[in-house]
Amino acid sequence: MTEAWLNGDAREGLDTPAVVVDLDRMAGNIGRMATAMRDRGVALRPHAKTHKSIEVGRRQIAAGAVGLTVATIGEAEVFADGGIPDLFIAYPVLPFGPKADRLRALAGRCRLALGLDSVEGIEALASTFDGSETPRVLIEVDTGGARSGVRPDDAGALARRAADRGLHVVGIFTHAGQGYAGPDRAPAAAAEEVAGLVAAADALRAEGIEPEVISAGSTPTAVRSAQAPVTEERPGSYVFGDRQQTVLAGNPAGFDETVALVVATTVISHGTGGGFLLDAGAKILGKDIAPYLVGHGTVLGYPDAVLTRLYDHHSVAELPAGSAGNRPGIGEVVFVVPNHVCPVVNLVDELVIAQGGSVIDRWPVDARGRNS
Amino acid sequence: MTEAWLNGDAREGLDTPAVVVDLDRMAGNIGRMATAMRDRGVALRPHAKTHKSIEVGRRQIAAGAVGLTVATIGEAEVFADGGIPDLFIAYPVLPFGPKADRLRALAGRCRLALGLDSVEGIEALASTFDGSETPRVLIEVDTGGARSGVRPDDAGALARRAADRGLHVVGIFTHAGQGYAGPDRAPAAAAEEVAGLVAAADALRAEGIEPEVISAGSTPTAVRSAQAPVTEERPGSYVFGDRQQTVLAGNPAGFDETVALVVATTVISHGTGGGFLLDAGAKILGKDIAPYLVGHGTVLGYPDAVLTRLYDHHSVAELPAGSAGNRPGIGEVVFVVPNHVCPVVNLVDELVIAQGGSVIDRWPVDARGRNS
Numbered sequence: 107m108t109e110a111w112l113n114g115d116a117r118e119g120l121d122t123p124a125v126v127v128d129l130d131r132m133a134g135n136i137g138r139m140a141t142a143m144r145d146r147g148v149a150l151r152p153h154a155k156t157h158k159s160i161e162v163g164r165r166q167i168a169a170g171a172v173g174l175t176v177a178t179i180g181e182a183e184v185f186a187d188g189g190i191p192d193l194f195i196a197y198p199v200l201p202f203g204p205k206a207d208r209l210r211a212l213a214g215r216c217r218l219a220l221g222l223d224s225v226e227g228i229e230a231l232a233s234t235f236d237g238s239e240t241p242r243v244l245i246e247v248d249t250g251g252a253r254s255g256v257r258p259d260d261a262g263a264l265a266r267r268a269a270d271r272g273l274h275v276v277g278i279f280t281h282a283g284q285g286y287a288g289p290d291r292a293p294a295a296a297a298e299e300v301a302g303l304v305a306a307a308d309a310l311r312a313e314g315i316e317p318e319v320i321s322a323g324s325t326p327t328a329v330r331s332a333q334a335p336v337t338e339e340r341p342g343s344y345v346f347g348d349r350q351q352t353v354l355a356g357n358p359a360g361f362d363e364t365v366a367l368v369v370a371t372t373v374i375s376h377g378t379g380g381g382f383l384l385d386a387g388a389k390i391l392g393k394d395i396a397p398y399l400v401g402h403g404t405v406l407g408y409p410d411a412v413l414t415r416l417y418d419h420h421s422v423a424e425l426p427a428g429s430a431g432n433r434p435g436i437g438e439v440v441f442v443v444p445n446h447v448c449p450v451v452n453l454v455d456e457l458v459i460a461q462g463g464s465v466i467d468r469w470p471v472d473a474r475g476r477n478s
Numbered sequence: 479m480t481e482a483w484l485n486g487d488a489r490e491g492l493d494t495p496a497v498v499v500d501l502d503r504m505a506g507n508i509g510r511m512a513t514a515m516r517d518r519g520v521a522l523r524p525h526a527k528t529h530k531s532i533e534v535g536r537r538q539i540a541a542g543a544v545g546l547t548v549a550t551i552g553e554a555e556v557f558a559d560g561g562i563p564d565l566f567i568a569y570p571v572l573p574f575g576p577k578a579d580r581l582r583a584l585a586g587r588c589r590l591a592l593g594l595d596s597v598e599g600i601e602a603l604a605s606t607f608d609g610s611e612t613p614r615v616l617i618e619v620d621t622g623g624a625r626s627g628v629r630p631d632d633a634g635a636l637a638r639r640a641a642d643r644g645l646h647v648v649g650i651f652t653h654a655g656q657g658y659a660g661p662d663r664a665p666a667a668a669a670e671e672v673a674g675l676v677a678a679a680d681a682l683r684a685e686g687i688e689p690e691v692i693s694a695g696s697t698p699t700a701v702r703s704a705q706a707p708v709t710e711e712r713p714g715s716y717v718f719g720d721r722q723q724t725v726l727a728g729n730p731a732g733f734d735e736t737v738a739l740v741v742a743t744t745v746i747s748h749g750t751g752g753g754f755l756l757d758a759g760a761k762i763l764g765k766d767i768a769p770y771l772v773g774h775g776t777v778l779g780y781p782d783a784v785l786t787r788l789y790d791h792h793s794v795a796e797l798p799a800g801s802a803g804n805r806p807g808i809g810e811v812v813f814v815v816p817n818h819v820c821p822v823v824n825l826v827d828e829l830v831i832a833q834g835g836s837v838i839d840r841w842p843v844d845a846r847g848r849n850s
Contacts, residue, residue: 178791197746197791248749422624437572
């Protein structure tokens, strides 16, 4: 189990904790999603907040992605500087304060699209780009995620108002976050995405605006909602996979071939309770724990171990009574599949790239911490 | 409420989300803890994992701290390079792989102490420092935290074995993590710390080793356990305070004069649910939520707002039915007291330093991400 990730020499040379990406597994994920979208005739625009890596983004583009999705102006700046020519900031962008200058500069160096969901957003964008060419704007639609976005029926009026104010409205987008609610939720969430986008597209047409882009996306719903009238999908987590995604996909063990990233960590104590202590805590594993998960990660090779407690720099693995004899020894390097991969990547400066059990490279997490 | 943190000009010039530290509030925290320890005749060695900032560490030393506590070799390297001469890595240090060379180099450039709780740790340290002067070693004792450490009665045998192997055993330490279990738990946790340390000290003496250092520490228990035979306390979070600490201290509002750090964030949407959406998510607020807290932070000035959902880059604040009229407008900058401050600081590259409502400086988070 561990040899497949890193052989003995590679484990000994590693300074733990470290985030290890298996290149072949990642390539499999990138390829499978690209093929699925191509087969359905839908454009793929992966969300780069998961990997924050220019190198990973380039590989997604090389596999056929039309561009990348990002979460912040700062992430967009990093990827534009890294040569990714087509970027969509998939949140309502309100360029207050120093953000106005940054956004203007950004729009000048890539093909940029922005999310919008309010009248205040229209005014902020219109004044930011006053007298200059505006980026492409997509109206965000709430299709059940209950985060940002307007109701589908309200999308037409907002689009009309934006267009009248001089913004370049090209379509609509949504994120069905409700697909993460549990293992059986994805099919319904995908249907809600499509239904909401259909209604919103009709609302735009009623205002005389034909939506060129109709964008959906999340890893659980991506393949399911890739159908007419959706023109684009924006899954993110699929590139590395994680425990949450595998459980949502019906693998309760929290591990399968889609997991391409693990946290390598060393057992540093056995403590007094029959379990063991790892040198990986919340500052590398993150603290996400979906309601359908038990513990803070899957310890590969130790399926009975439950990461019950996560401290800042250490975690406690508990074992069933009587199984302390099977625990890893102090000094052993083990691999943990994190619950949710996105925060993990954001906690480290580099990804250790492995292939065939050897470390072959290290890639910087270029957009780490670009929160604004 | 907001003016006290940042005046209008400072808010307009800020690129949100950002971590803002009020210098006078922080100085109050540093001074109060230093005075409390001085009054009790106990040395103060603050845990620097909270702030990860050389500048903050220097101010703690200037106020009378004898040195700093850190969580990893990497943090120790940063503070040693920053001129802090006396450091304690308060976890079992097992210098496997590249860590052996790093630890030897570190020991050569500061007065270093290390935690130890296993026979494997003794062997790893003995072979790392074979033939050279070893750093000071403290045996970790589990006094109820159930993380790392040996039982108090077992501390003597381990200390003897370490001394016989040539390690320089100077004492014992513990961390009563159980003090975080709830608002009424701190007094008992402090008593458990002291009782466990008394027993462990006796166990060392029975082996002919007089413990020079008897170290306890956590913010909830620090002042309470600062009594004989404890010689040193290692609180960390007190320097900035957070929502968790204020609630533990008996302030259910989650805010009082000990809170010196907030996340400044902009309202970017009103969504469809009567609440509001902030541009601060888990990637700056962290996801810690103690069982006795509701929501992911206190929104200053909006006491009825509950941060019910935290996404990677955004959070949703819900309001009681009928109070949407009192929500902040889109574009307004609000200040959120995070639940747990340590992970927040680790998510940003710099702290915005404010005084009297103005931004006066920016300090790097020097040891951010130094997980290994």
